[in-house]
Amino acid sequence: xxxxxxxxxxxxxxxxxxxxxxxxxxxxxxxxxxxxxxxxxxxxxxxxxxxxxxxxxxxxxxxxxxxxxxxxxxxxxxxxxxxxxxxxxxxxxxxxxxxxxxxxxxxxxxxxxxxxxxxxxxxxxxxxxxxxxxxxxxxxxxxxxxxxxxxxxxxxxxxxxxxxxxxxxxxxxxxxxxxxxxx
Numbered sequence: 001x002x003x004x005x006x007x008x009x010x011x012x013x014x015x016x017x018x019x020x021x022x023x024x025x026x027x028x029x030x031x032x033x034x035x036x037x038x039x040x041x042x043x044x045x046x047x048x049x050x051x052x053x054x055x056x057x058x059x060x061x062x063x064x065x066x067x068x069x070x071x072x073x074x075x076x077x078x079x080x081x082x083x084x085x086x087x088x089x090x091x092x093x094x095x096x097x098x099x100x101x102x103x104x105x106x107x108x109x110x111x112x113x114x115x116x117x118x119x120x121x122x123x124x125x126x127x128x129x130x131x132x133x134x135x136x137x138x139x140x141x142x143x144x145x146x147x148x149x150x151x152x153x154x155x156x157x158x159x160x161x162x163x164x165x166x167x168x169x170x171x172x173x174x175x176x177x178x179x180x181x182x183x
Contacts, residue, residue: 029047090143111164115158130143
C-alpha cells in the first residue's frame with residue numbers, strides 16, 4: 001500500500017479551509033472499511049486516504065508547524081498501513097460500561113492472537129499485533145493490527161478466542177474496497 005508522503009500534507013490553515021469537503025469524502029471511505037464483529041469489535045481498515053486524514057487532523061488539532069514534528073506524524077501513522085499484500089487496521093473494543101470494559105480487557109489479554117481474516121479458500125490469516133499496546137495485565141481498547149493476506153481479498157473477519165468466538169462476513173462492497181487497497 002502506498003504510504004503518505006510529505007508533499008501530500010497541507011499546512012493546518014489550508015487544511016482547515018478544505019476540511020469539511022475532505023471530511024465528507026473520508027467518512028464515505030471509512031464507512032466501507034469499518035466492520036463490526038459481534039457488536040463489540042470494530043475493525044477500521046486503513047488506507048492512504050484515511051491515514052492522510054488522521055495526519056491532517058493531528059496537525060490541525062495540535063497546530064503542528066515544525067517540519068520534524070510533521071515528519072514524525074507521517075512516520076507514526078504510516079506504520080498503521082500494511083506493506084505489500086497486507087491490510088492494516090485499527091481495532092476498537094467497544095464496551096460502554098467502564099466496569100465491564102475493565103474486566104473484559106483484563107480477561108481478554110490474548111484476544112489479539114486470536115483475530116483472523118478468512119480468505120475465499122477458508123484459510124485464516126492471523127493478526128500481526130503491535131506488542132507495545134499489550135500490557136502485562138490489561139489489553140488496550142484500541143489496537144493497531146495487520147493481516148498479511150498475500151494480496152488475497154478476505155471474505156470474513158473474526159475471533160476464535162475462547163471467551164469471544166465471533167465472525168462477520170464482508171459485504172461485496174467491503175470486499176471490493178479492501179481489494180482496491182491491496183492493489
